[in-house]
Amino acid sequence: MTTILYSATMSLDGFIAGPGGDMSWLAPHLGPNPVADDLLPRVGALLVGARTFYGDDPNRGTDREGAFSGGWEGPQVVLTHRPPATAVPGVTVATDLDSALAAARAAAGDRYVNVLGADVAAQCLAAGQLDEVLVFVAPVLLGDGVRLFHRPGGADVRLEQIHAATTPVPTLWYRVRR
Template identity: 65%
Template sequence: MAKLLYSGTVSLDGFLAGPDGDMSWATPHLGPNPEIDDLIGRIGALLVGRRTFGGDDPYRDDPERAGKAFGGGWSGPQFVLTHRPPATAAPDVTFVTELAEGVAAASAAAGDGYVNVLGADVARQCLRAGLLDELLFCVAPVLLGDGVRIFDQPGVPAVRLERLSVTAVPHVTNLWYRVLR
């Protein structure tokens, strides 16, 4: 059975993206990371937010890697959650309009692998709905001060987590948690 995992590079002050969704700040922190390399091989499908799919990409200035999941390190089925599906689909991409539909389709496609959630809004929706199983943050040693916070949900009850692992590589510290229910 697939597990839903949110993974992403975040600043030390909790920002996933800079102002206007700018992800270019993360590029210097995306170097070799054995934990991420291992994870990529266990991802069976992606559940992606429309904004992330449409361009919030730390590799957008690199023609070889732009628009590709994990900079081209992963390929497979993607399910994009959007209220406005485009008229034409991209290869291996299915556009879905409901969270439950997207989670079900991505989970079926992932089999026993992970459904990797990409995009702050989709991650918040999954967490609020009690669907996220795990969180993996690659914490970069930078303070952005402004931008898109990963879990900015005023008024939402605290979510308890169990630490699974902490690993450090030269450019980030990986923090992996299980969501407790």
């Protein structure tokens, strides 16, 4: 059975991107991490939001740099309300969450579907489709930007810890309790 996982590197004050989608803050905090290194071969497909894929930061986006610092090769499903005019090789475009999840699950088989993008992760959570959350906490305070989760008025979501590590950065892995 496919597991839907949201993974992200977050600043200590809760942001996964700086103002305007800026991702330049992340570069000094990337490097070998046993948890991330072990996860990557267990991911069967990516479910990516349009802002993450095309990038709100004018210099970045997974369509240009690749996911996981270019370490990812495999099927991607991009959830967007504005499909591109031309097809992107290896990318399936979906305009609603249900079809995006179905396509990503089919592509992933029994491996993880890794969600990239706070908005898509929040949609999966609201739909009861998010199974796990993995957060790498970078030792930096951004002060503003894109939050790990933005859920105004949302109910509490209970989590069960699966794994925690402290090196090279604090790493927290949770299962969403239903």
